Amino acid sequence: MDFVDEVTLEVAAGDGGNGCVAFRREKYVPLGGPAGGDGGRGGDVILVAHDRFSTLFDLRYRKVVRAERGEDGRGKDQYGKAGADVRIEVPVGTQAYDADSDVLIADLNEHGAELVVARGGQGGR
Incomplete structure (x- = not known):
């Protein structure tokens, strides 16, 4: 089995969904309001440290x-x-760096430690 101790990943969070422009339409309600x-x-x-891994080979x-x-x-409120979160399991002791500035973001040094590397967008209104 090969041992890989360094990988570079490009991560992108999911965009928020668009809000729906809809108006309530009912009999006897002339200006129903937004719906x-x-x-x-x-x-x-999310990066998650797990003790069952010893290499970054899967990545x-x-x-x-x-x-x-x-x-x-959609309409009718x-x-x-x-969107579903993506959880990437990495070995305990993994260090996350910013690829552009080479600054240490976090050290995942215990089992179960998590780091959100890209936060998803807020849904539209």
């Missing part, structure tokens, strides 16, 4: 990680579903 739902929030990209060929986009809102 559109908000868009769902986008998914996050060797994975260059881009994107979280899911939130669903758009139906809110959009939130």
Whole structure:
């Protein structure tokens, strides 16, 4: 088994869904008011330290990680579903650096430690 101790990943959080422009239409309610739902929030990209791993081999060929986009809102006050988070399991002791500035962001030095590296967008209204 090969041992990989350094990988570079491009991460992108999910965009928030669009809100819906809709108006309530009922008999005997001349100006019903707004009835559109908000868009769902986008998914996050999260690093999770796990003690069952000892190498970053599984991430060797994975260059881009994107979280899911939130669903758009719908009429009748139906809110959009939130995008799914992407959880990347890494070995305990993994250090996350900003690739541009080479600054240490976090050291995941215990089992279960989590780091949100990209936060999903807020849903539209």
